[in-house]
Amino acid sequence: MVQKYAPPVDPVFESSLRELKWIFVIWLVHFVWVVGYCYAFGYLTPETALTTVIGMPSWVFWGVFVPWISATVVSTWFALTQIEDHDLPDALPATVANKSDTQIGSGS
Amino acid sequence: MSEGSTAALLTFAGYTLSVFVLAILSNRVGKGKDFVGEYFLGSRSFGVWAFALTFAATNASGGSFTGFPALIYTHGWTLALWIAAYMVMPLVSMALIGKRMNQIARKTNALTIPEVLRARFDSSAVGLVATSLLIFFMFFYLLAQFKAGGIILSTLFSDEPLFQSAVSFVRQTTMNIPWVNQAEPDYLLCLILFAGAVIVYVVYGGFRAVVWTDVMQGIVMFIGVILMLGMALWQVGGLEAATRKLEKMIPPEHGTAILSTASASNVDQTYAKGTWLFDSGNVFRLGELATISKGKSSTEPVKILKITTPFEIEELNSKRESGRIADTGLRVKETKREAYEYGAGQTGTYVSNPGPDSANELGFLAVGTAISFFIFWPFAATGQPSNMVRLLSFKDTRTLRYSIVTVAIYYSIIYFALIIIFCCARVLMPGMEIAPDQTMPAFAAQLTQDAGIPWLAGLLVAAPFAAVMSSVDSFLLVVSSAVVRDIYQQHVDRQAPEKMIKILSYSVTVIVGVLAVLCVLNPPQYLQDLIVFATGGLAACFLIPMLLSLYWPRMTANATIAAMLGGTGMHMGLTCWGYLANKEFRAYSFLGVNPFIWDLVGSLAVALIVIAIGPKPNRDLVLKFFHDTSAGRG
Numbered sequence: 093m094v095q096k097y098a099p100p101v102d103p104v105f106e107s108s109l110r111e112l113k114w115i116f117v118i119w120l121v122h123f124v125w126v127v128g129y130c131y132a133f134g135y136l137t138p139e140t141a142l143t144t145v146i147g148m149p150s151w152v153f154w155g156v157f158v159p160w161i162s163a164t165v166v167s168t169w170f171a172l173t174q175i176e177d178h179d180l181p182d183a184l185p186a187t188v189a190n191k192s193d194t195q196i197g198s199g200s
Numbered sequence: 201m202s203e204g205s206t207a208a209l210l211t212f213a214g215y216t217l218s219v220f221v222l223a224i225l226s227n228r229v230g231k232g233k234d235f236v237g238e239y240f241l242g243s244r245s246f247g248v249w250a251f252a253l254t255f256a257a258t259n260a261s262g263g264s265f266t267g268f269p270a271l272i273y274t275h276g277w278t279l280a281l282w283i284a285a286y287m288v289m290p291l292v293s294m295a296l297i298g299k300r301m302n303q304i305a306r307k308t309n310a311l312t313i314p315e316v317l318r319a320r321f322d323s324s325a326v327g328l329v330a331t332s333l334l335i336f337f338m339f340f341y342l343l344a345q346f347k348a349g350g351i352i353l354s355t356l357f358s359d360e361p362l363f364q365s366a367v368s369f370v371r372q373t374t375m376n377i378p379w380v381n382q383a384e385p386d387y388l389l390c391l392i393l394f395a396g397a398v399i400v401y402v403v404y405g406g407f408r409a410v411v412w413t414d415v416m417q418g419i420v421m422f423i424g425v426i427l428m429l430g431m432a433l434w435q436v437g438g439l440e441a442a443t444r445k446l447e448k449m450i451p452p453e454h455g456t457a458i459l460s461t462a463s464a465s466n467v468d469q470t471y472a473k474g475t476w477l478f479d480s481g482n483v484f485r486l487g488e489l490a491t492i493s494k495g496k497s498s499t500e501p502v503k504i505l506k507i508t509t510p511f512e513i514e515e516l517n518s519k520r521e522s523g524r525i526a527d528t529g530l531r532v533k534e535t536k537r538e539a540y541e542y543g544a545g546q547t548g549t550y551v552s553n554p555g556p557d558s559a560n561e562l563g564f565l566a567v568g569t570a571i572s573f574f575i576f577w578p579f580a581a582t583g584q585p586s587n588m589v590r591l592l593s594f595k596d597t598r599t600l601r602y603s604i605v606t607v608a609i610y611y612s613i614i615y616f617a618l619i620i621i622f623c624c625a626r627v628l629m630p631g632m633e634i635a636p637d638q639t640m641p642a643f644a645a646q647l648t649q650d651a652g653i654p655w656l657a658g659l660l661v662a663a664p665f666a667a668v669m670s671s672v673d674s675f676l677l678v679v680s681s682a683v684v685r686d687i688y689q690q691h692v693d694r695q696a697p698e699k700m701i702k703i704l705s706y707s708v709t710v711i712v713g714v715l716a717v718l719c720v721l722n723p724p725q726y727l728q729d730l731i732v733f734a735t736g737g738l739a740a741c742f743l744i745p746m747l748l749s750l751y752w753p754r755m756t757a758n759a760t761i762a763a764m765l766g767g768t769g770m771h772m773g774l775t776c777w778g779y780l781a782n783k784e785f786r787a788y789s790f791l792g793v794n795p796f797i798w799d800l801v802g803s804l805a806v807a808l809i810v811i812a813i814g815p816k817p818n819r820d821l822v823l824k825f826f827h828d829t830s831a832g833r834g
Contacts (some may be wrong), residue, residue, distance in 0.1 A: 099827040108300040109751055115296055118282045118289050123574050131567050132283060136552035144718045148233045148309050148441025148620075149277055149551045156280040156287075160616065163287035171604040175295060179598045 107176040114174065129155035175186050209360050212660030215420075215665075218399050219510045222412040230408055246411060249752035251594045252606035254411040255294065260588055260614065265667045266348060266488040269643075272622035272731050275557065275564040276446055276550030281621055282565050285577035290607035291577035296602050300590040300750045305592045306826060308314045311679075313585045313742065315688040316592070320749050321757035324690065329761050331686040333741045333768055334585055338679050339716070340734035345672045347720045349398075350391035354667050355641045356658075357390065375742065377800060383721040391717060394669075399713040400675050401704050407593070410673040412693030417666035422614065423427040429617045432624035439620060445511070448547050448650045451556040454631055455537040459490055459530045460498035468494050474634060476516065476525050479532040483507040483516045485631035501535045505634050508545070512630045526551060550626065580735060580796055582744030586674045589681075636803030680708040729785040736787065740767035740799030744825035746806055753822045759810040766806030770799045 134151035136142065145153035239661030246254070272279045301316060308319030310473040314334060319753050357363040363386075380388065436442045459477065461469075469492045477484040487503030507513055519525040542563040543549035543556030550556065553570070554563025565573075581587055594600050625632070625643040632639050644660035685703050689696060696704075745763040748755040771787065772793045778788035787795035821830055 097824065099829050100588055102826055102828045104303045106704075108303075110537075111299075112296055112751065119292055119578065123285075126281070126287075127385060127390050127567070127571055127574055128282075130281050130553060130570065134553045136548065137569070138548055142551055143263050144440060144443055147441075147443055148280075149443060151553075152277055152280045152794075156284045156615070158672075160287040160612055161286070163291075167288070167291040167608040168605045171293065171295065171601045171608075175299070175597070177599050177601070178299070178303070178305050180596060189257045190816060195458065 098197075103176075104178045104180075109191070111175055114170065118163070118166055118170065125159045125162075126155055128142050129159075201342070207659075208359060209363065211662050215662055216273070218416060219397065219401050219413050219669075220404075222738055223401035223409040223648075224415065225663070226408035226412055230406060233703070238256065243348050246593050246595060246599070247601040248599050248606060250411050250415055251590070251599055252603035254593075254670075255415035255587065255590050255603065255611050255673075256417040256607045257414040257421065257667065258292075258590065258674045259293070259581060259584075260611075260667050260670075264615075264618070265338045265640050266352070266422075266802060268618060269622045269625070269640045271564075272619055272624050272640045273632055274636050275555035276565075276626065277443070277498075277619070278553045278555030278565045279622075280372075280616075281553060281570050281611075282573055283577070283615055283619070285574040286611050289581055290604055291576040292602050293581040293601065294607065296582055297588070297746060297750055299597055301591050302594060302600070306333065307815070307825070311592065312681045312685050313588050315690075315744075316778055317456070317578045317689070317749060317760060318686070319744065320825060321760060322818070323757035324761075326757050326760050327686055327690060329764055330742070330745075331682045333764055334682050334738070335830075337677055337734045337741065338675055338682075338739040340730045341738075342672065342679065342716045343676065343713070343720050344677045344731040346391065346716050348396060349394035349665070349668045349672060349722070350387050351637075352661070353390035353394055354386045355638060356661050356665070358386070363389075368829055378622065379718075380721060385406055388721065391720065395713055395717045397409055397560055398672050398676065400667060402676050402711050407677055411574070411593070411760070413673065414594050414670045417670040419657075420662050420666045422610065424662065425614050425617045425621070427656070428621050428644065428647060430642075430662055431651055432621045432628070435647065436624040436627055437648055439624075439654060442620075442624045442627050443551060446550040446623060448509065448511060449550050449626070450508045450545060451540040451543045452508050452541050452631070453537050453544070454487070454558065455506060456501040456535045457484065457504045457506055458498050458501055458533045458535055459486075460494070460533065461499070461530060463491060463728065464495055464497045465492050466494065471528060471530070474631075476520070477504070477526060477530055477632075478517065478520055478527055481513070481517070481528070482532070484515050484532050485634055487634040493514050495552070503634075504534075505631055506534070506537070507630055509630075516630065541562070545772070551573060566792075568792045569794070571731075572789075572797060576794050576796050579743060579800070580739040582748070583739030583741075584735070585738060586671075586678050587744070588742070589674075589678055593718070596820040639788045643806060676709060678714055680705060683708045691693075719833070732786065733771075736796050736799065737768060739796060740771040740803060744800055744803040744807060753826045754811055754817055755807070756811060756814055756817045758814050762810040763807035767799050767803030770802030774798060 111185075128150055134155055135150075143150040148157065207323060215589045239483055268279070268283070272284070277587065305316050306308070308316070310316040310319050313329035314327045316706065317330050318324065320326075367386045367389055370389045372385075374380045374385065374388065406410070433439060433442075433696055436445075459471070471486055471490045473486055473488050473709075475486040475490075477486060484507070490499045490502040492499050507516065516525065520527050537557070539545070540556050540558045541561040546556075549563075554565045557564040582594065591600075594603065604732055622639065622643070625639060629639075629643055629646055631643060635642075641657075641661050645654070645657045648654050648656040648660065670788045688704060689701070693700075735778075741764050744767060745760045748763065749760060774787040774790065775785070777790075778784060778795075790798055
């Protein structure tokens with residue numbers, strides 16, 4: 093049985109898919125951090141004394157503010173160093189493309 | 201307020217003028233370029249600042265500056281957890297699909313989201329279903345944003361004498377026109393002003409004007425928020441002082457009361473909504489217009505808000521004594537009291553989760569709801585066609601990378617600042633529970649007045665106006681591009697000359713805008729719910745099909761249609777269930793889980809079933825979109 097030839101995988105697809113998986117991981121880590129911390133320390137009972145850090149409730153500081161800074165730093169690092177650059181194809185002018193589509197269609 | 205109000209009018213005039221200048225400039229830049237590509241996508245030529253700020257501004261709709269401040273004011277610090285997913289939103293919503301979708305759009309010369317899907321599967325049916333669903337949901341969104349624009353403007357101009365004269369003229373002119381005469385004349389005038397400005401600059405400048413104005417609007421929003429943050433922290437005495445005061449606050453009580461005077465009145469006496477009432481040491485705020493009719497000494501029962509926090513009562517009484525708040529001298533006889541379902545009579549609820557709530561006994565943000573929102577915000581934003589279409593417009597992958605950084609920093613500053621500002625507002629400005637949506641303009645006016653610079657209110661209030669405008673222009677263009685590009689050019693006349701397309705594009709933009717204005721002259725009662733319905737519906741319809749189309753070679757045209765209809769069907773089904781169960785136009789949270797998550801599950805499940813039982817994907821399409829066909833065959 094002769095195997096059909098398949099060209100190599102599209103590099104933009106390949107790198108985008110890899111990046112997509114890491115984005116899910118980054119989202120998940122922050123999700124667990126924020127919701128986990130706030131669930132444990134942010135639902136205060138009336139008897140609990142409020143502690144603050146730089147003026148905000150400490151659960152906001154450790155459960156939202158710090159992860160927010162972390163997410164911004166990680167997003168910056170990821171965007172600048174992990175997302176691969178590619179030469180994207182040049183698009184034809186839309187009207188030209190539309191006409192050439194039609195011509196191909198009518199010609200076939 | 202007159203000085204501030206005149207400044208507001210001048211700010212708006214200057215702002216509108218700038219928008220028109222940008223439209224004229226972008227029209228000049230676009231001349232000589234392919235019309236369709238330029239009008240709907242700015243020739244895919246946007247660099248970092250333009251791309252980043254148009255993305256940020258479009259996403260931060262009017263809700264960020266009206267609804268969000270109202271929620272912070274009403275529920276306190278818990279909103280930090282509610283909005284926390286915005287920390288990852290720029291990365292998720294831009295990088296998850298941005299590069300891949302832009303590549304496919306370029307490969308196929310697609311300018312709209314339905315076009316990307318149609319080209320990916322070479323299927324007119326996919327394009328048609330996507331276009332129909334997009335127009336259906338997007339129109340609801342457009343209505344809501346037009347309404348928000350009209351309301352913000354009328355708040356901005358309310359005390360301006362010139363505006364009041366214009367309102368009288370509009371009242372006289374429209375009183376005999378059916379349908380139109382049912383609208384409040386001040387709202388009608390502002391709606392027409394707002395819609396006219398947006399339609400003109402979108403038609404004249406196209407996508408490029410929309411992006412350029414978004415950049416200006418993004419800057420206005422940023423400056424407005426930073427100025428407010430500085431003034432709020434200064435006036436409250438620092439964040440620590442604000443949080444400590446919030447800790448001592450007790451949620452107010454809604455209710456009704458009969459207001460009375462000592463003797464019968466000779467004329468009708470009216471008391472505006474928001475009037476402060478003092479009786480026997482208690483402090484109330486009027487929740488609606490109250491009238492003591494001629495010959496009577498009391499009103500019918502009217503809505504009131506009873507202040508319950510001791511230090512607020514003390515401060516308000518002291519302002520009354522010093523003459524800073526007028527005392528009407530009315531007696532207040534409470535007829536009904538409605539304590540908060542969660543947090544009534546308790547201190548500490550504004551600095552803790554789940555936050556006080558007047559209607560929900562579990563509080564504002566139960567942990568299940570917090571989990572749902574951390575999923576909802578970034579992924580629902582990814583599924584919005586108005587965001588997706590922006591991802592078709594960046595010029596190279598470097599622009600995308602740097603824009604993610606820009607938007608991440610921009611959102612960090614804006615949203616965290618908003619939380620702090622309106623926690624301060626809760627301390628500095630009591631009683632706004634009577635009209636929470638007015639919190640932003642009211643606080644801007646109070647801050648600037650107390651700082652002795654009332655003219656600055658105009659600039660601060662321009663921020664929410666800019667946010668609404670930048671959303672409306674984008675939606676207008678998405679809907680009109682769907683009609684022209686995906687319906688006319690695909691199904692009516694594929695060889696239409698450029699002149700015809702030009703006339704059609706302009707006409708459709710104007711017609712859609714005018715239709716939206718006519719629909720919101722008398723906005724439906726549940727308009728806010730319609731926004732939620734439209735946002736959830738768009739994401740339910742497009743997120744899963746787009747993700748699978750971009751990343752899974754086995755995805756097929758049938759599965760894409762099924763996924764779009766499956767997500768939409770689930771969304772409509774849960775909305776109907778919600779209506780039947782709760783008599784509210786809001787999707788049902790089955791098992792306490794956000795309906796959006798069920799929508800995604802429904803969409804994915806249907807897609808997987810159709811792929812499993814349906815035909816295999818077209819090999820040529822898989823080769824075209826998943827393989828590097830330009831590579832040599834060795």
